[in-house]
Amino acid sequence: MTHLPYVMAAYALGVLIPTTFAVAAFLRMRTAKRRLAALDHRRRR
Amino acid sequence: MVEAGSIVATPPGKRNPGRSLHRFANPGRFLRLSGAVLPWLAISGAVLTAIGLVWGMFFSPADWQQGDAVRIMYVHVPSAWLASAGYLALALCSVLSLVWRHPLADLAAAEIGPVGAGFTALCLLTGSIWGKPMWGAWWVWDARLTSVLVLFFLYLGHIALVRAFDDPQRGYRSGAILALIGVVNLPIIKFSVDWWNTLHQPDTITLTGAPTMYIGMLWPLLLAAIGYALVFAAIVLTRTRAAVMERRIRALLMARADELPS
Numbered sequence: 001m002t003h004l005p006y007v008m009a010a011y012a013l014g015v016l017i018p019t020t021f022a023v024a025a026f027l028r029m030r031t032a033k034r035r036l037a038a039l040d041h042r043r044r045r
Numbered sequence: 046m047v048e049a050g051s052i053v054a055t056p057p058g059k060r061n062p063g064r065s066l067h068r069f070a071n072p073g074r075f076l077r078l079s080g081a082v083l084p085w086l087a088i089s090g091a092v093l094t095a096i097g098l099v100w101g102m103f104f105s106p107a108d109w110q111q112g113d114a115v116r117i118m119y120v121h122v123p124s125a126w127l128a129s130a131g132y133l134a135l136a137l138c139s140v141l142s143l144v145w146r147h148p149l150a151d152l153a154a155a156e157i158g159p160v161g162a163g164f165t166a167l168c169l170l171t172g173s174i175w176g177k178p179m180w181g182a183w184w185v186w187d188a189r190l191t192s193v194l195v196l197f198f199l200y201l202g203h204i205a206l207v208r209a210f211d212d213p214q215r216g217y218r219s220g221a222i223l224a225l226i227g228v229v230n231l232p233i234i235k236f237s238v239d240w241w242n243t244l245h246q247p248d249t250i251t252l253t254g255a256p257t258m259y260i261g262m263l264w265p266l267l268l269a270a271i272g273y274a275l276v277f278a279a280i281v282l283t284r285t286r287a288a289v290m291e292r293r294i295r296a297l298l299m300a301r302a303d304e305l306p307s
Contacts, residue, residue: 001107001113002107002112002113002114003112003113003114003178004113006114006117006174006175006177006178007102007113007114007116007117009174010116010117010120010121010170010171010174010175011098011102011116011120013120013167013170013171013174014098014119014120014124014167014171015098017163017164017166017167018094018163018164018167018273018276018277018280020163021159021160021163021280022087022276022279022280022283025280025283025284025287026283028283028284028287029283029284029286029287029290031287032286032287032290032291032294033290035290035294036290036293036294036297039294039297039298040297
Protein backbone atom coordinates (compact mmCIF):
# COMPACT_ATOMS: atom_id res chain seq x y z
CA MET A 1 0.00 0.00 0.00
CA THR A 2 1.38 3.41 -0.96
CA HIS A 3 1.42 6.35 1.49
CA LEU A 4 0.51 4.00 4.36
CA PRO A 5 1.71 6.29 7.21
CA TYR A 6 -0.42 9.16 5.88
CA VAL A 7 -3.50 6.95 5.49
CA MET A 8 -3.01 5.44 8.97
CA ALA A 9 -2.57 8.90 10.55
CA ALA A 10 -5.77 10.18 8.91
CA TYR A 11 -7.76 7.10 10.01
CA ALA A 12 -6.36 7.34 13.55
CA LEU A 13 -7.52 10.96 13.79
CA GLY A 14 -10.85 10.02 12.21
CA VAL A 15 -11.47 7.53 15.00
CA LEU A 16 -9.77 9.36 17.87
CA ILE A 17 -11.40 12.81 17.61
CA PRO A 18 -15.07 11.66 17.40
CA THR A 19 -14.45 8.96 20.05
CA THR A 20 -12.96 11.52 22.45
CA PHE A 21 -15.98 13.80 21.98
CA ALA A 22 -18.40 10.87 22.38
CA VAL A 23 -16.76 9.55 25.58
CA ALA A 24 -16.52 13.05 27.09
CA ALA A 25 -20.20 13.73 26.28
CA PHE A 26 -21.27 10.38 27.75
CA LEU A 27 -19.30 10.94 30.98
CA ARG A 28 -20.69 14.48 31.30
CA MET A 29 -24.26 13.22 30.85
CA ARG A 30 -23.74 10.38 33.35
CA THR A 31 -22.34 12.79 35.96
CA ALA A 32 -25.24 15.21 35.41
CA LYS A 33 -27.78 12.37 35.65
CA ARG A 34 -26.28 11.13 38.95
CA ARG A 35 -26.13 14.61 40.48
CA LEU A 36 -29.69 15.35 39.42
CA ALA A 37 -30.94 12.03 40.81
CA ALA A 38 -29.14 12.70 44.13
CA LEU A 39 -30.60 16.22 44.39
CA ASP A 40 -34.12 15.07 43.51
CA HIS A 41 -33.84 12.24 46.06
CA ARG A 42 -32.68 14.66 48.78
CA ARG A 43 -35.48 17.10 47.90
CA ARG A 44 -38.14 14.38 48.22
CA ARG A 45 -36.96 13.31 51.73
CA MET B 46 -52.54 48.57 13.23
CA VAL B 47 -50.81 46.43 15.85
CA GLU B 48 -48.91 48.21 18.57
CA ALA B 49 -45.50 46.94 19.59
CA GLY B 50 -45.70 44.64 22.58
CA SER B 51 -49.41 43.88 22.19
CA ILE B 52 -50.51 40.27 22.23
CA VAL B 53 -52.35 39.13 19.13
CA ALA B 54 -53.98 35.70 19.00
CA THR B 55 -53.19 33.53 16.00
CA PRO B 56 -56.33 33.34 13.83
CA PRO B 57 -57.99 29.91 13.87
CA GLY B 58 -56.65 27.67 11.12
CA LYS B 59 -53.31 29.46 10.98
CA ARG B 60 -50.37 27.66 12.54
CA ASN B 61 -47.85 29.64 14.52
CA PRO B 62 -44.45 28.01 13.86
CA GLY B 63 -42.91 29.46 17.02
CA ARG B 64 -45.68 27.96 19.13
CA SER B 65 -45.35 24.48 17.64
CA LEU B 66 -41.59 24.64 18.10
CA HIS B 67 -42.04 25.49 21.76
CA ARG B 68 -43.75 22.13 22.28
CA PHE B 69 -40.21 20.71 22.16
CA ALA B 70 -38.86 23.32 24.58
CA ASN B 71 -40.23 21.39 27.53
CA PRO B 72 -37.07 19.92 29.15
CA GLY B 73 -38.88 16.81 30.40
CA ARG B 74 -40.30 16.06 26.94
CA PHE B 75 -36.91 16.73 25.32
CA LEU B 76 -35.12 14.39 27.75
CA ARG B 77 -37.72 11.65 27.15
CA LEU B 78 -37.63 11.96 23.34
CA SER B 79 -33.86 12.31 23.06
CA GLY B 80 -33.34 9.44 25.52
CA ALA B 81 -35.36 7.16 23.24
CA VAL B 82 -33.59 8.25 20.03
CA LEU B 83 -30.02 8.49 21.35
CA PRO B 84 -29.06 4.78 21.58
CA TRP B 85 -30.27 4.16 18.00
CA LEU B 86 -28.39 7.20 16.70
CA ALA B 87 -25.18 6.24 18.49
CA ILE B 88 -25.22 2.54 17.54
CA SER B 89 -26.22 3.05 13.89
CA GLY B 90 -23.69 5.89 13.57
CA ALA B 91 -20.84 3.80 14.98
CA VAL B 92 -21.73 0.76 12.84
CA LEU B 93 -22.10 2.72 9.57
CA THR B 94 -18.89 4.67 10.19
CA ALA B 95 -16.99 1.43 10.91
CA ILE B 96 -18.37 -0.23 7.74
CA GLY B 97 -17.56 2.83 5.62
CA LEU B 98 -14.02 3.16 6.98
CA VAL B 99 -13.17 -0.58 6.74
CA TRP B 100 -14.65 -0.76 3.23
CA GLY B 101 -12.70 2.36 2.22
CA MET B 102 -9.46 1.09 3.73
CA PHE B 103 -9.43 -2.52 2.52
CA PHE B 104 -12.00 -3.11 -0.22
CA SER B 105 -12.24 0.05 -2.32
CA PRO B 106 -9.81 0.50 -5.20
CA ALA B 107 -6.78 2.81 -5.14
CA ASP B 108 -6.84 5.87 -7.38
CA TRP B 109 -4.87 5.63 -10.64
CA GLN B 110 -3.14 8.96 -9.92
CA GLN B 111 -3.09 9.29 -6.13
CA GLY B 112 -2.59 5.64 -5.24
CA ASP B 113 -3.73 4.63 -1.75
CA ALA B 114 -3.58 8.21 -0.45
CA VAL B 115 -7.12 8.56 -1.85
CA ARG B 116 -8.33 6.48 1.13
CA ILE B 117 -7.86 9.60 3.30
CA MET B 118 -10.99 10.83 1.50
CA TYR B 119 -13.21 8.50 3.61
CA VAL B 120 -12.35 10.55 6.70
CA HIS B 121 -11.63 13.94 5.14
CA VAL B 122 -14.77 14.42 3.01
CA PRO B 123 -17.36 13.46 5.68
CA SER B 124 -15.63 15.71 8.22
CA ALA B 125 -15.61 18.58 5.68
CA TRP B 126 -19.34 18.13 4.98
CA LEU B 127 -20.09 17.99 8.71
CA ALA B 128 -17.99 21.08 9.42
CA SER B 129 -20.28 23.08 7.11
CA ALA B 130 -23.49 21.24 8.05
CA GLY B 131 -22.72 21.72 11.75
CA TYR B 132 -22.32 25.45 11.22
CA LEU B 133 -25.62 25.52 9.32
CA ALA B 134 -27.27 23.79 12.30
CA LEU B 135 -25.64 26.36 14.59
CA ALA B 136 -27.08 29.18 12.46
CA LEU B 137 -30.51 27.52 12.47
CA CYS B 138 -30.45 27.31 16.27
CA SER B 139 -29.41 30.97 16.33
CA VAL B 140 -32.47 31.93 14.27
CA LEU B 141 -34.70 29.89 16.60
CA SER B 142 -33.06 31.62 19.56
CA LEU B 143 -33.22 35.19 18.23
CA VAL B 144 -36.67 35.04 16.59
CA TRP B 145 -38.64 32.64 18.79
CA ARG B 146 -36.52 32.76 21.97
CA HIS B 147 -36.50 28.98 21.98
CA PRO B 148 -34.67 28.00 25.21
CA LEU B 149 -33.38 24.66 23.92
CA ALA B 150 -31.98 26.32 20.79
CA ASP B 151 -29.58 28.33 22.97
CA LEU B 152 -28.33 25.19 24.71
CA ALA B 153 -28.10 23.23 21.43
CA ALA B 154 -26.13 26.05 19.76
CA ALA B 155 -23.68 26.18 22.68
CA GLU B 156 -23.19 22.39 22.40
CA ILE B 157 -22.90 22.27 18.58
CA GLY B 158 -20.01 24.78 18.65
CA PRO B 159 -17.26 22.58 20.19
CA VAL B 160 -18.33 19.47 18.22
CA GLY B 161 -18.37 21.45 14.97
CA ALA B 162 -14.94 22.87 15.80
CA GLY B 163 -13.67 19.31 16.44
CA PHE B 164 -14.90 18.06 13.07
CA THR B 165 -13.50 21.17 11.32
CA ALA B 166 -10.14 20.49 12.98
CA LEU B 167 -10.41 16.87 11.76
CA CYS B 168 -11.10 18.15 8.23
CA LEU B 169 -8.12 20.54 8.33
CA LEU B 170 -5.74 17.93 9.81
CA THR B 171 -6.69 15.13 7.39
CA GLY B 172 -6.57 17.63 4.51
CA SER B 173 -3.07 18.57 5.57
CA ILE B 174 -2.07 14.89 5.80
CA TRP B 175 -3.51 14.33 2.31
CA GLY B 176 -1.85 17.48 0.95
CA LYS B 177 1.70 16.53 1.93
CA PRO B 178 2.09 13.47 -0.35
CA MET B 179 -0.05 14.95 -3.16
CA TRP B 180 1.02 18.61 -3.27
CA GLY B 181 4.34 18.34 -1.45
CA ALA B 182 3.17 20.77 1.28
CA TRP B 183 1.28 20.43 4.56
CA TRP B 184 -0.50 23.73 3.95
CA VAL B 185 -1.12 26.17 1.09
CA TRP B 186 -3.04 29.44 1.30
CA ASP B 187 -5.59 28.14 -1.18
CA ALA B 188 -9.15 29.61 -1.19
CA ARG B 189 -10.80 26.35 -0.04
CA LEU B 190 -8.30 25.70 2.76
CA THR B 191 -8.33 29.30 3.94
CA SER B 192 -12.15 29.54 3.99
CA VAL B 193 -12.35 26.32 6.05
CA LEU B 194 -9.73 27.77 8.43
CA VAL B 195 -11.97 30.85 8.76
CA LEU B 196 -14.86 28.49 9.58
CA PHE B 197 -12.73 26.93 12.34
CA PHE B 198 -12.03 30.40 13.78
CA LEU B 199 -15.76 31.24 13.60
CA TYR B 200 -16.50 28.12 15.67
CA LEU B 201 -13.80 29.13 18.19
CA GLY B 202 -15.20 32.68 18.29
CA HIS B 203 -18.69 31.31 18.98
CA ILE B 204 -17.41 29.05 21.77
CA ALA B 205 -15.54 31.96 23.40
CA LEU B 206 -18.38 34.47 22.99
CA VAL B 207 -21.07 32.20 24.47
CA ARG B 208 -18.94 31.77 27.60
CA ALA B 209 -17.70 35.37 27.81
CA PHE B 210 -20.60 36.88 29.81
CA ASP B 211 -21.73 36.43 33.41
CA ASP B 212 -25.32 36.51 32.16
CA PRO B 213 -25.70 33.39 29.97
CA GLN B 214 -28.55 34.98 27.95
CA ARG B 215 -26.24 37.76 26.75
CA GLY B 216 -23.68 35.14 25.76
CA TYR B 217 -26.25 33.12 23.82
CA ARG B 218 -27.54 36.25 22.05
CA SER B 219 -24.04 37.46 21.07
CA GLY B 220 -23.08 33.97 19.91
CA ALA B 221 -26.25 33.76 17.81
CA ILE B 222 -25.46 37.06 16.08
CA LEU B 223 -21.89 35.93 15.35
CA ALA B 224 -23.18 32.59 14.02
CA LEU B 225 -25.58 34.35 11.63
CA ILE B 226 -22.87 36.73 10.38
CA GLY B 227 -20.55 33.76 9.81
CA VAL B 228 -23.08 32.00 7.56
CA VAL B 229 -21.73 34.12 4.70
CA ASN B 230 -18.62 31.93 4.83
CA LEU B 231 -20.55 28.75 3.87
CA PRO B 232 -21.18 29.65 0.19
CA ILE B 233 -17.58 30.90 0.02
CA ILE B 234 -16.36 27.45 1.14
CA LYS B 235 -18.73 25.68 -1.27
CA PHE B 236 -17.94 27.75 -4.37
CA SER B 237 -14.30 28.63 -3.60
CA VAL B 238 -13.12 25.89 -5.96
CA ASP B 239 -15.25 27.39 -8.78
CA TRP B 240 -14.65 31.09 -8.11
CA TRP B 241 -10.89 30.91 -7.75
CA ASN B 242 -8.14 28.88 -9.39
CA THR B 243 -7.41 26.59 -6.44
CA LEU B 244 -4.99 23.76 -5.82
CA HIS B 245 -7.84 21.92 -4.10
CA GLN B 246 -9.78 19.78 -6.56
CA PRO B 247 -13.35 20.76 -7.56
CA ASP B 248 -16.33 18.88 -6.05
CA THR B 249 -16.81 15.36 -7.39
CA ILE B 250 -20.19 14.97 -5.69
CA THR B 251 -22.87 17.65 -6.11
CA LEU B 252 -26.53 17.79 -5.11
CA THR B 253 -27.72 18.41 -8.67
CA GLY B 254 -25.36 16.46 -10.95
CA ALA B 255 -24.35 12.81 -11.17
CA PRO B 256 -21.20 11.97 -9.19
CA THR B 257 -18.02 11.65 -11.24
CA MET B 258 -16.63 9.07 -8.82
CA TYR B 259 -16.31 5.32 -9.33
CA ILE B 260 -19.22 3.55 -7.60
CA GLY B 261 -16.82 1.31 -5.61
CA MET B 262 -15.47 4.47 -3.97
CA LEU B 263 -18.79 6.29 -3.75
CA TRP B 264 -20.57 3.69 -1.57
CA PRO B 265 -18.02 3.56 1.27
CA LEU B 266 -17.79 7.36 1.16
CA LEU B 267 -21.56 7.75 1.51
CA LEU B 268 -21.71 5.14 4.30
CA ALA B 269 -18.89 6.86 6.20
CA ALA B 270 -20.58 10.25 5.68
CA ILE B 271 -23.96 9.02 6.98
CA GLY B 272 -22.24 7.25 9.88
CA TYR B 273 -20.22 10.31 10.87
CA ALA B 274 -23.36 12.49 10.58
CA LEU B 275 -25.24 10.18 12.97
CA VAL B 276 -22.27 10.17 15.37
CA PHE B 277 -22.18 13.99 15.21
CA ALA B 278 -25.92 14.15 15.98
CA ALA B 279 -25.55 11.64 18.83
CA ILE B 280 -22.70 13.65 20.41
CA VAL B 281 -24.64 16.93 20.15
CA LEU B 282 -27.79 15.30 21.56
CA THR B 283 -25.82 13.80 24.49
CA ARG B 284 -24.18 17.14 25.25
CA THR B 285 -27.52 18.97 25.03
CA ARG B 286 -29.12 16.42 27.39
CA ALA B 287 -26.26 16.99 29.83
CA ALA B 288 -26.69 20.77 29.51
CA VAL B 289 -30.44 20.52 30.23
CA MET B 290 -29.73 18.40 33.33
CA GLU B 291 -26.98 20.78 34.49
CA ARG B 292 -29.38 23.71 34.18
CA ARG B 293 -31.92 21.82 36.30
CA ILE B 294 -29.19 21.08 38.89
CA ARG B 295 -28.28 24.79 39.07
CA ALA B 296 -31.96 25.70 39.50
CA LEU B 297 -32.39 23.16 42.32
CA LEU B 298 -29.23 24.35 44.09
CA MET B 299 -30.35 27.99 43.80
CA ALA B 300 -33.78 27.11 45.17
CA ARG B 301 -32.19 25.29 48.07
CA ALA B 302 -29.86 28.23 48.78
CA ASP B 303 -32.91 30.53 48.89
CA GLU B 304 -34.64 28.21 51.37
CA LEU B 305 -31.72 28.34 53.83
CA PRO B 306 -32.28 30.73 56.77
CA SER B 307 -30.12 33.84 56.41
